[in-house]
Amino acid sequence: MTHRKHSHAFGTITLTVTACLLLWGFQLPAWAGDATQVEPLALRKIMQELGRNMQAITGAISQEEWVQVVQLAPKVAAHPEPPLTEKMRILAY
Incomplete structure (x- = not known):
């Protein structure tokens, strides 16, 4: 039974670490490059x-x-x- 508890804990930790790495990976494009070379966000358009x-x-x-x-x-x-x-x-910012 203790083996099963540890296996579940290991799976939870692995899932958490994987999720954190994926979220961190999405942030990388925001940091890369020069600030003048960042292409505008689709949200702006x-x-x-x-607005128009x-x-x-x-x-x-x-x-009327x-x-x-x-x-x-x-x-709209x-x-x-x-x-x-x-x-x-955007959410990572």
């Missing part, structure tokens, strides 16, 4: 497009152009998400 759509919706609401609001609303509601690696990079 997504947020810029979302929100401004257009605000303008359409103020002008409901057809335009209906056309733009799905673009179902906007794209950044890639998983980028999410991990």
